[in-house]
Amino acid sequence: MVESIENKTGLSMTFFVTTSLGPTSKSIGDARELAAFLNVAYVARRDQSIKNLTALYPAEGVLVVSSQKISFLIEKDKIFFHPGLALPRIKEINNGKTDQMISALSLQEGDSVLDCTMGLGTDAIVASYITGSRGTVTGLECSPIISELVKRGLQSYQIENEKIMLAMRRIKVIKTKHKVYLASLKTGSYDVVYFDPMFRYPGRKSSGINTLRILANHDPIDHETIKMAYNAAAKRVVIKERRGSTEFARLGFKNIMGGRHSTVAYGIKERERWNERIT
Numbered sequence: 158m159v160e161s162i163e164n165k166t167g168l169s170m171t172f173f174v175t176t177s178l179g180p181t182s183k184s185i186g187d188a189r190e191l192a193a194f195l196n197v198a199y200v201a202r203r204d205q206s207i208k209n210l211t212a213l214y215p216a217e218g219v220l221v222v223s224s225q226k227i228s229f230l231i232e233k234d235k236i237f238f239h240p241g242l243a244l245p246r247i248k249e250i251n252n253g254k255t256d257q258m259i260s261a262l263s264l265q266e267g268d269s270v271l272d273c274t275m276g277l278g279t280d281a282i283v284a285s286y287i288t289g290s291r292g293t294v295t296g297l298e299c300s301p302i303i304s305e306l307v308k309r310g311l312q313s314y315q316i317e318n319e320k321i322m323l324a325m326r327r328i329k330v331i332k333t334k335h336k337v338y339l340a341s342l343k344t345g346s347y348d349v350v351y352f353d354p355m356f357r358y359p360g361r362k363s364s365g366i367n368t369l370r371i372l373a374n375h376d377p378i379d380h381e382t383i384k385m386a387y388n389a390a391a392k393r394v395v396i397k398e399r400r401g402s403t404e405f406a407r408l409g410f411k412n413i414m415g416g417r418h419s420t421v422a423y424g425i426k427e428r429e430r431w432n433e434r435i436t
């Protein structure tokens with residue numbers, strides 16, 4: 158039964174896993190496996206609408222597995238993996254335009270990037286496209302549902318442009334809190350360490366981000382995390398924030414970059430010598 162779910166997600170919400178209508182045997186297997194992994198109930202779809210299923214098995218959310226994608230539904234809202242804005246951003250880059258994030262990261266082909274706040278991976282895809290097959294992008298995401306959506310989506314999403322598809326496939330996703338992962342790293346493990354935290358979004362109305370907000374971790378970044386990030390970065394640590402955010406000063410970022418008309422800005426801590434530690 159769904160009411161007494163104890164799940165691994167850390168969410169104070171009930172949900173179960175089912176399939177899309179007319180599921181393949183692979184989708185059923187994947188859904189069962191995902192339910193077991195997340196420690197939540199698997200509910201067979203049996204040609205029922207989601208509304209009927211949630212009437213039979215009351216839950217606030219439903220994770221739906223189909224052969225193409227996994228979606229998380231909350232009432233009429235849903236999120237699923239999609240490269241989203243990564244595609245127009247890559248197109249602009251190919252047209253010679255500047256991408257603010259790529260400039261802030263000073264990203265070059267062959268660089269290694271640690272994206273500490275992966276979300277659905279838009280920034281990571283653009284970074285992976287730039288760093289290319291000689292570079293690496295590792296994304297950390299602590300929400301089990303978001304990390305499953307992005308991990309599976311990056312490996313299975315089909316797109317005609319092979320270069321973008323390979324950029325997606327190369328990204329490694331790790332389900333962990335960034336502080337835990339950063340604590341395990343040696344000095345200079347990645348060229349660039351990047352943060353795009355959640356708590357600067359409260360005013361946004363987009364339905365996608367609202368569902369993401371429910372599933373995402375909202376903890377502010379602490380000083381120790383920035384210190385560890387600095388030690389793990391060979392070149393720079395970058396944090397994306399709302400333009401004018403007090404977070405930059407709170408976390409000690411003095412070098413701020415961002416267009417005058419942009420709503421976001423990037424705080425940069427550059428390493429002068431990669432082996433210099435901060436205390």
Ligand SMILES: C[S@@+](CC[C@H](N)C(=O)[O-])C[C@H]1O[C@@H](n2cnc3c(N)ncnc32)[C@H](O)[C@@H]1O
Binds near residue numbers: 280281355
């Ligand atoms: C604003 S979203 C990132 C969006 C992403 N840059 C993109 O381009 O799609 C922030 C994400 O970071 C995750 N997150 C927040 N705190 C985290 C932490 N301590 N460790 C790992 N992930 C974290 C949230 O769950 C959320 O999915």
